[in-house]
Amino acid sequence: NIKGIIFDLDGVICSTDEYHYQAWKSIADDEGIYFDRKINERLRGVSRAESLEIILERAAAVYSPEEKAALMEKKNNIYRELLKNMGPGDVTEEVRSTLRELKERGYGLAIGSSSKNTRFILERTALTDAFDGISDGNMISRSKPDPEVFIKAAGILGLKNEECFVIEDAISGINAANAAGFHSVGIGPAAECDEAEFKISFFSEILDI
């Protein structure tokens, strides 16, 4: 008996996953570290700090904690510059009307994102009011595949984990959902993985599960 739906943000609600890639690519290029879209798939859903560690696996040099902090700040500044170009038009009509319809059907709707930029993105795209709760990267100490961010989201909705769908584009997010008894729904890259309980090829298909 599903009562709530928890949505990942980057790559599910909007295409900010592409901006994350561009920002990290520019950092990797500056540092002379090989980075491509295949490696980028491993960054989906994981925190900024863990994303950097994955990129640095291919670095020749060893980076100090201070140097890592500087790279993360530089990446976030590039990313935020890209986000400034975003507006309401960057969320599709399909996403907006599906969220409206789900709300009309009485589901509790929440965001469950590892990103510390979640609220900024929701404001820029005029989506803050579409959700009953927001659980984001500022509220957690462990990022996906740990289920903390989804457990917090279900708590905000006042629902049990097993009463919620989790919609994810990241395999790390699907694993996080499964680890804590949520019903996982894969979209995009996560629709290719065996771990997803349900698979959808476009957003409005949520209405038919």
Ligand code: BG6
């Ligand atoms: C997730 C993205 O939503 O947020 C990851 O899928 C990203 O790629 C993570 O690293 C953290 O984002 P931010 O905005 O806090 O750097």
Ligand code: MG
């Ligand atoms: Mg995502």
